Structures are given as C-alpha cells and as structure tokens.
Amino acid sequence: MATEYGHGYGSWDGSGAVRERRHRLPAGLRAPFEARSWREFAYVLLSLPIGTLMFVYAVTMVSLGAGLLITFLGVPVLAGALAGARGLGAMERARARGLLGMEVASPEPLRMKRSGPMAWMGALLRSGTSWRHMLYAMVQFPWAVFSFVVAVNLWVCGWAMLTYPLWFWVFPMWVGQDGIQLYGDESHHVYLDNPFEITVTALVGLLFTMATPWIVRALTMVDRVMVRGLLGPSLLATRVVELESDRGVVVDTAAADLRRIERDLHDGAQARLVALAMDLGLAKEKLAEDPRAAARMVDEAHGEVKTALQELRDLARGIHPAVLTDRGLDAALSAVASRCTVPVQVEVDLPAARPAPAIEGIAYFTVCELLQNVSKHSRATRATVDVWKVDDRLMLQVVDNGVGGADVSAGSGLAGLTERLGAVDGILVVDSPVAGPTRVTAELPWRRA
Structure with a gap:
C-alpha cells in the first residue's frame, strides 16, 4: 500500500501558494444576508403549520386507538397511526435536508418474521423507531410555537427598527403623531421623532438584525437534535x-x-x-x-x-515480527526506522503494561505503512515517530518534512489504513498541506491483553 504525495489539497496556483476562499465581510455582518440564514428562518416558519398538523394527527390517532383498544379495532388504528408517523418522519427528514443541509439516514426498516397484515401491525407496534416518530410529532409542536414566536418577532423588530429612518414619515403624515410612541398618558408623551432618536433606533435595529440569524441558528440546533435523535436510526x-x-x-x-x-x-x-x-x-x-x-x-x-x-x-x-512479540513497540519501531531510507527519530512513551497483541500489531503495521509512504513519495529529508498513551487510547504520530499533499479521499493506501483502524474503533487524521509538512496521527483503543 502506498500513497502518492503532492495532490489533492487546496488549490495550487503555480506560484507555490494555496488559494483559499476568503470572505471580505466578517460573519456577523454577512449573516443576515446569507442564504443559509434565510433557509433556517424558512424552516422555523414552516415548523409551525407542519408541527400543528403533526400534533393534531398524533393526538387524534393515539387517542382514538387507545380508546378503541377495548375492542380489536384499536390495534389496526394504532398500527396505522404509527405507519403515518413514519411517513411524516420521512417528510421531516427531507425538509431538514433541504433547508438545514442536514443528512439523516433513514431508520431501520420493519422486521417481520412472516408476511401478512397481522405481522405488519405487530412489527409496527413493536418497533421503537415507529414510537419515536410518534413522539417527535407530539414534542415538535410546542417547540415550533416557541421558535416561531421568537424568530418572527426578532426578524420583524430588527428590520423594522433598522429601516425606521426610511419610513418614520408615515406617522406625522398618516397617523397624526410625531413617530413611534414609547410612552404616553394623559399629560405626557414620548415619541421617537428627532434625528438622534431615529439614529439610535436604527442602530438598535442593526444589533437585532445581526443577532437574529445566530439566535435562529441556535433554535434550529434543537430541531437538529430532535430530528437526528427521534427520526434517524437508533444508536x-x-x-x-x-x-x-x-x-x-x-x-x-x-x-x-x-x-x-x-x-x-x-x-x-x-x-x-x-x-x-x-x-x-x-x-x-x-x-x-x-x-x-x-x-x-x-x-x-x-x-x-x-x-x-x-x-x-x-x-x-x-x-508478525518476533521483536514485536518479544520486546514490544519500542524495539519493533526502532528496527523499522533503521531500515527506512530517511533518517527517522523514534520516541515511545508507553507504560510497562502492554496493549493487546492485535492493537500492537495494527500500530506497528500502521507505522510501517506510513514510513513506506515517506520513503517512496514524500521526498522528505527527515521524519519522526511518536507513540504515547492518553487515558485509554494508544496514540501514534508520524511527521515528515516532505512535499505534502497526501489525501485520504484519493482511494490510496491511507484510505486502507483508515478502514483498518476503523475496524477496531480507531481513527486516522491526516494533515498534509501542499509543500508540507505531513502529519499523520492515529488513535487506537488501549485494550489489555
């Protein structure tokens, strides 16, 4: 397995620099005009009518089915209600995907040992996924009401106050008062009518307008949690x-x-x-x-x-090298480093208790593969290998000063290493900008023999 270096990272302009997309405006200023903010606001707006329909459906069908359980009719009514809830869940996943850019996998299908309507109803009633869909239809409604009220009021108030200098003339011309009334009784009235007060109103509206997208985003985070937790596959x-x-x-x-x-x-x-x-x-x-x-x-x-x-x-x-079995990772990795075509410095800081042989073997062959990449493709003049333990994880890192550009997504040897580590709940992280250096970090579970 080998990985080609020098491709797949950034955008190369021929002059040795990597072009990156940069925004001229900071995030706080551009947020009110971003398409993402308006999609999230549209999601909140649609949540109220959709949530109302789902809540009415859920309460009606569950109440009807529970009331009819004294007869046999309650069972098919509840089964039909759960099937409808699964359909509503599919619609909600599609809405979250379209407006929130959120990919939620479909839940596991019904498990039926035999065919027929009775088996289908039994599978629906036993399915925890179906009941989670029904629970979503009930709990989403009160949250939709709260988020709708907050989002609409903030958007309307923010934009209305921000644009107040453009439309404050409506009050003296058509309403018969000097401006927006802040306070009034039989003897005293306070209006926003002079240039200073109009300017302050616009500035406050600007603050509301800039803050509202982030508040709406925080509201949709709760929706994301509910959609992923209740409408996605179970853990x-x-x-x-x-x-x-x-x-x-x-x-x-x-x-x-x-x-x-x-x-x-x-x-x-x-x-x-x-x-x-x-x-x-x-x-x-x-x-x-x-x-x-x-x-x-x-x-x-x-x-x-x-x-x-x-x-x-x-x-x-x-x-499986004998030195790994007899003397552990320190000696085995030192032997591998001595055979590398690039000078390699090895630092191993591990306790006396060794991990399981399978974990040691995967760590050893991971370092071998990475050093092989360094020798064949990196054009490096030196490399380092560090191995240490953090809590219940075995960490290893290989760094070289080569040309960089290693890409896991290119279907190379690094992709194979990622799959091999993933098979034991391990992680491989590659940081390899063009022109280097390349830093590959692997994390493995520390399992005792």
Missing part, C-alpha cells in the same frame, strides 16, 4: 451497521494478507527452493564425473539457501 442499529461494516473490512483485510503471503511464497521462497532442488540434483549427477563442477554447484546452492532463508525471515517479519 443500537447504527452500532450494528458499523460492526457489520468493520467485520467486512477485517475479513477483506485478512483475505488480502493471505493472498499476499501466498504470492510471496509462490514467487519468492518456493520458486527459489525449487531451483535449489534442481541445482542439487544436477550437482549429484556430476559428483562422480566432475567433482569440481559439482562442488561449484553446491557452493552456489548454499548461497541460494541463504537467500531463501532471508526471504522467509522477511516474510515472517511481515506477518
């Missing part, structure tokens, strides 16, 4: 999918390793041993008639034996 189902995916990665990795070992044995040591057997056979035939030639052939065969033994040692080291 258990998500974990099951992750474990199934990790199991597939482990199986594929093991199969690939077995194919590599078989290929190395067939093309390397096995082929060399076959040739050695043939040479020894020829030497045996020549032993009587030409002892000197036979001795020369035996000497050559002796060299081939040494080469075959070295290939077998290299193959065994690639499967």
Whole structure:
C-alpha cells in the first residue's frame, strides 16, 4: 500500500501558494444576508403549520386507538397511526435536508418474521423507531410555537427598527403623531421623532438584525437534535451497521494478507527452493564425473539457501515480527526506522503494561505503512515517530518534512489504513498541506491483553 504525495489539497496556483476562499465581510455582518440564514428562518416558519398538523394527527390517532383498544379495532388504528408517523418522519427528514443541509439516514426498516397484515401491525407496534416518530410529532409542536414566536418577532423588530429612518414619515403624515410612541398618558408623551432618536433606533435595529440569524441558528440546533435523535436510526442499529461494516473490512483485510503471503511464497521462497532442488540434483549427477563442477554447484546452492532463508525471515517479519512479540513497540519501531531510507527519530512513551497483541500489531503495521509512504513519495529529508498513551487510547504520530499533499479521499493506501483502524474503533487524521509538512496521527483503543 502506498500513497502518492503532492495532490489533492487546496488549490495550487503555480506560484507555490494555496488559494483559499476568503470572505471580505466578517460573519456577523454577512449573516443576515446569507442564504443559509434565510433557509433556517424558512424552516422555523414552516415548523409551525407542519408541527400543528403533526400534533393534531398524533393526538387524534393515539387517542382514538387507545380508546378503541377495548375492542380489536384499536390495534389496526394504532398500527396505522404509527405507519403515518413514519411517513411524516420521512417528510421531516427531507425538509431538514433541504433547508438545514442536514443528512439523516433513514431508520431501520420493519422486521417481520412472516408476511401478512397481522405481522405488519405487530412489527409496527413493536418497533421503537415507529414510537419515536410518534413522539417527535407530539414534542415538535410546542417547540415550533416557541421558535416561531421568537424568530418572527426578532426578524420583524430588527428590520423594522433598522429601516425606521426610511419610513418614520408615515406617522406625522398618516397617523397624526410625531413617530413611534414609547410612552404616553394623559399629560405626557414620548415619541421617537428627532434625528438622534431615529439614529439610535436604527442602530438598535442593526444589533437585532445581526443577532437574529445566530439566535435562529441556535433554535434550529434543537430541531437538529430532535430530528437526528427521534427520526434517524437508533444508536443500537447504527452500532450494528458499523460492526457489520468493520467485520467486512477485517475479513477483506485478512483475505488480502493471505493472498499476499501466498504470492510471496509462490514467487519468492518456493520458486527459489525449487531451483535449489534442481541445482542439487544436477550437482549429484556430476559428483562422480566432475567433482569440481559439482562442488561449484553446491557452493552456489548454499548461497541460494541463504537467500531463501532471508526471504522467509522477511516474510515472517511481515506477518508478525518476533521483536514485536518479544520486546514490544519500542524495539519493533526502532528496527523499522533503521531500515527506512530517511533518517527517522523514534520516541515511545508507553507504560510497562502492554496493549493487546492485535492493537500492537495494527500500530506497528500502521507505522510501517506510513514510513513506506515517506520513503517512496514524500521526498522528505527527515521524519519522526511518536507513540504515547492518553487515558485509554494508544496514540501514534508520524511527521515528515516532505512535499505534502497526501489525501485520504484519493482511494490510496491511507484510505486502507483508515478502514483498518476503523475496524477496531480507531481513527486516522491526516494533515498534509501542499509543500508540507505531513502529519499523520492515529488513535487506537488501549485494550489489555
């Protein structure tokens, strides 16, 4: 596995600089005019009528179904109500995706052991996902009312006060008063009518206008939590999918390793041993008639034996090095660094208690793969390997001063490392700007043997 360096990060302009998109206005000033802010405001506006319909549907159907449970009719009514709630949940996920840019996976489908209407109703009533959809239809309504009132009042008041200098003339001309009335009784009235008060009103409106998008965004964060928690797949189902995916990665990795070992044995040591057997056979035939030639052939065969033994040692080291088993990561990584074409400094700070052999093996082969990338592609002059423990996590980091540009998404060896680490709940983070340096950090669970 190897990763090509020098591609896939930033936008290269040919002069050695990376072009980045920069906004001229700060976020606070441009927020009221951003499309995202208006989409979030539209989401809040739509939440009230949609939430009202969902709340009425949920309360009506649950009440009707519960009231009819004394007869058999309550069961199909509740099942139909849950099916409708799942449909409303699909609509809400689509609305969140379109207006909030939020991707929520569809929940797990119904699990039915047999077909038929009775099995379908039973699956709906047993499904926790269906009841979570019904719960969302009930709890979303009061929050929709609150967020609608807050968002609409803030938007209207902010923009009205900000534009007050443009329309304050409406009051003296059409209303018969000097401006917006702040206070008034039988003997005293306070109006916003002079230039200073009009300016202060506009400035306060500006503050409201700039703050409102962030307040609306905070309101929609609650909606995001509800949509993800109640309308998405459950944590258990998500974990099951992750474990199934990790199991597939482990199986594929093991199969690939077995194919590599078989290929190395067939093309390397096995082929060399076959040739050695043939040479020894020829030497045996020549032993009587030409002892000197036979001795020369035996000497050559002796060299081939040494080469075959070295290939077998290299193959065994690639499967699982003995130094890793006997002396741990410190000695094993030092041995790997000594064979690297780039000077490598190794720092290992681990407790005496060692992690599980599987975790040690993955950490070892991760460093091997990263140092191989450094040797082949980085054009670096030096590299460092650091390994340490933080709480219950094993951390390792490989840094080089090469050309950078390593990209995990390019389908390279780094992508394979990411999958291999993910199979044991590990993480691989690559920081590799163009022109370097490249910093690859891996995090693995510290599991005791």
